[in-house]
Amino acid sequence: MSKKYGMAIDLHKCVGCGACALACKNENNTEARSDGQSHNWADFVMKTEGVFPKTRYTQMPVLCNHCSEAPCVMVCPVTPKAMFKAADGSTLHNQGRCIGCRQCQDACPYSELVLDDASNRGENSSVISFNLHGKKTQSAWYDKTELIPGCTASAAEVVQKAGGLPPDVNQFKSGDYQPVRKAGVVEKCIFCQHKVANGEQPACVEACPAEARIFGDQNDAASNVSKVKAANKKTLMRYKEDEGTEPNVFYVRSYGDPTV
Amino acid sequence: MLPNPALKMLLAHQGLKVERSRCVQHRYKPTDCDRCFKICPSGAIRWTDDGLHWEESDCQRCLLCVAVCPTGALVARELPFVHTLKKLAAEDRPVLACSGRPSTVGHARLHCLGLLCNPELLLASSLALGRPFQLNLTECRECPNAVMLPYLKISAEQVSESVAHAQLIEQTTDLDYHEKSVSRREFFSLLRRQSKVAAHSLADALQEMPDRSFGDKALPARRMLLLQLLKRLSDDQRVDLTGRLFPTIDFSGDECTGCTGCVGLCPTGAMLPPAMQGQPPKAHVQNCTECDLCTAFCSSDAIRIKPGKLGLMAMEIISAST
Numbered sequence: 171m172s173k174k175y176g177m178a179i180d181l182h183k184c185v186g187c188g189a190c191a192l193a194c195k196n197e198n199n200t201e202a203r204s205d206g207q208s209h210n211w212a213d214f215v216m217k218t219e220g221v222f223p224k225t226r227y228t229q230m231p232v233l234c235n236h237c238s239e240a241p242c243v244m245v246c247p248v249t250p251k252a253m254f255k256a257a258d259g260s261t262l263h264n265q266g267r268c269i270g271c272r273q274c275q276d277a278c279p280y281s282e283l284v285l286d287d288a289s290n291r292g293e294n295s296s297v298i299s300f301n302l303h304g305k306k307t308q309s310a311w312y313d314k315t316e317l318i319p320g321c322t323a324s325a326a327e328v329v330q331k332a333g334g335l336p337p338d339v340n341q342f343k344s345g346d347y348q349p350v351r352k353a354g355v356v357e358k359c360i361f362c363q364h365k366v367a368n369g370e371q372p373a374c375v376e377a378c379p380a381e382a383r384i385f386g387d388q389n390d391a392a393s394n395v396s397k398v399k400a401a402n403k404k405t406l407m408r409y410k411e412d413e414g415t416e417p418n419v420f421y422v423r424s425y426g427d428p429t430v
Numbered sequence: 431m432l433p434n435p436a437l438k439m440l441l442a443h444q445g446l447k448v449e450r451s452r453c454v455q456h457r458y459k460p461t462d463c464d465r466c467f468k469i470c471p472s473g474a475i476r477w478t479d480d481g482l483h484w485e486e487s488d489c490q491r492c493l494l495c496v497a498v499c500p501t502g503a504l505v506a507r508e509l510p511f512v513h514t515l516k517k518l519a520a521e522d523r524p525v526l527a528c529s530g531r532p533s534t535v536g537h538a539r540l541h542c543l544g545l546l547c548n549p550e551l552l553l554a555s556s557l558a559l560g561r562p563f564q565l566n567l568t569e570c571r572e573c574p575n576a577v578m579l580p581y582l583k584i585s586a587e588q589v590s591e592s593v594a595h596a597q598l599i600e601q602t603t604d605l606d607y608h609e610k611s612v613s614r615r616e617f618f619s620l621l622r623r624q625s626k627v628a629a630h631s632l633a634d635a636l637q638e639m640p641d642r643s644f645g646d647k648a649l650p651a652r653r654m655l656l657l658q659l660l661k662r663l664s665d666d667q668r669v670d671l672t673g674r675l676f677p678t679i680d681f682s683g684d685e686c687t688g689c690t691g692c693v694g695l696c697p698t699g700a701m702l703p704p705a706m707q708g709q710p711p712k713a714h715v716q717n718c719t720e721c722d723l724c725t726a727f728c729s730s731d732a733i734r735i736k737p738g739k740l741g742l743m744a745m746e747i748i749s750a751s752t
């Protein structure tokens with residue numbers, strides 16, 4: 171049987187430390203937030219409800235759900251599609267074919283074309299980010315101003331000395347996704363295809379100190395993700411389930427639904 | 431004149447290169463561009479599950495599809511057209527023939543003169559040569575590619591409104607052909623040399639064409655040529671031609687959401703990103719080949735393209751095919 175990758179996030183274990191999101195940024199060389207694009211392939215939705223002392227705070231990690239019925243793939247107008255379902259069930263993206271029309275970003279129920287300030291407070295997020303047409307990616311690293319003139323190095327200088335863009339660039343060792351994307355294309359979580367193809371776990375899974383993220387093949391009953399899914403059958407939740415996207419990211423929590 | 435071995439090698443290479451990343455349908459499936467399918471007399475160009483497909487064995491090399499494709503997705507595998515123009519430019523009364531009928535006379539040859547059904551290319555040729563030149567069509571009637579003749583006539587007629595240099599010659603008696611005065615012996619060694627050079631540079635030319643990625647912007651070669659030639663004109667002439675040839679592109683500011691999707695879709699780089707995010711794109715009309723991809727895409731219907739002379743001329747050829 172072919173593989174069907176999926177991820178379970180155990181919200182009992184998740185402490186909201188953000189190690190996953192940081193690990194993802196390091197692993198995939200994603201940029202800082204700019205132009206309404208978070209460039210956070212792994213992000214959080216945060217919610218505070220109620221009035222003190224009766225308050226309730228929810229922090230839920232979000233990422234591309236690698237939907238089985240993926241609207242982003244359905245709308246991609248390019249032949250062959252630039253956003254596509256891989257044989258292993260993940261939703262992958264081909265930069266060479268992407269023309270940057272942003273229809274995927276528009277169609278994905280978990281994405282926004284432009285994020286507003288509320289996204290800084292975790293009120294919204296976007297799993298697909300867009301690299302603006304005609305604007306160099308990693309543009310912050312072209313800056314020649316020194317923070318303390320005559321004392322600190324400028325961003326451009328660091329790049330020059332380190333010989334990478336970004337300076338700490340992580341080169342992918344397998345897979346065919348570009349470790350640093352170009353202008354005029356979208357980008358999103360690829361379930362760390364370049365690591366998983368090598369038998370490793372996605373960066374966010376590796377980084378989680380609470381072992382709240384469980385990744386694996388849902389078609390293999392012996393895999394960790396299948397076991398977690400089976401053990402929590404009754405309470406398993408998926409984000410925006412009613413959109414009909416059939417997400418392959420599952421949330422585990424026995425009380426209250428964090429996804430609504 | 432029978433083709434010598436090097437020339438035969440050239441003929442064997444004849445054909446098309448399909449650059450899918452340029453094709454309007456490959457870039458945006460909902461569009462209904464069918465210009466090449468419609469005009470092809472032998473059904474050699476078709477859409478398969480896999481995408482645009484050229485069936486080599488069905489193709490009769492009329493180059494009509496190359497002439498009508500607005501984005502340069504179909505390219506004739508032959509020497510760049512400037513080589514042809516250079517050869518013609520060396521003659522006082524240049525005659526252009528085809529390699530489909532090697533027995534016809536000419537100073538330079540295309541696979542098929544059907545390529546010139548594209549008015550833009552014919553206009554560029556006229557501007558480049560700057561004097562009358564003849565298209566040797568004396569044997570076209572007997573050629574399977576005769577289907578291209580009516581289109582070529584429309585093309586020439588339309589271009590003649592701007593520059594009247596191309597003469598369509600169908601009767602041998604009207605042909606005004608003078609060979610360069612070289613001895614027979616000299617002639618054949620010259621021909622051998624030239625066709626060897628040609629074969630080599632053809633091989634080079636073919637190798638130099640790597641597939642572009644979809645995100646790359648590229649102008650069809652004929653538009654690049656035309657833009658270069660326009661630069662050589664006097665300011666007045668240039669302004670006049672530029673104003674008439676190219677379309678105008680406007681955005682209705684209220685409707686444009688500033689998504690810049692059209693910037694990505696446009697295969698030629700005629701839509702440039704705005705200076706500020708959220709504003710409508712900037713249009714670079716000289717790069718617009720009027721493929722209508724952006725207008726088909728824009729869901730807020732914010733793009734208004736008023737066709738220029740070039741687009742109208744091309745349209746005429748395409749509508750004649752139905």
Ligand code: SF4
Pocket residue numbers: 233234235236237240241242243261277278279280281297298358415
């Ligand atoms: S979450 Fe969005 S980007 Fe990911 S597969 Fe689903 S629709 Fe596509």
Ligand code: SF4
Pocket residue numbers: 242245246247248251252253263267268269270271272273274275355356
């Ligand atoms: S932005 Fe790229 S991946 Fe998204 S729909 Fe357009 S071409 Fe496809």
Ligand code: SF4
Pocket residue numbers: 469470471472473474475484488489490491492493494495496
């Ligand atoms: S060259 Fe002529 S016959 Fe061949 S595919 Fe094009 S239109 Fe059809």
Ligand code: SF4
Pocket residue numbers: 452453454455456463464465466467482498499500501502503504
């Ligand atoms: S004419 Fe050109 S753009 Fe149109 S379908 Fe044919 S190859 Fe594609």
Ligand code: SF4
Pocket residue numbers: 695696697698699700701717718719720721722723724725735
């Ligand atoms: S501006 Fe529009 S019509 Fe003109 S070439 Fe680009 S996509 Fe085609």
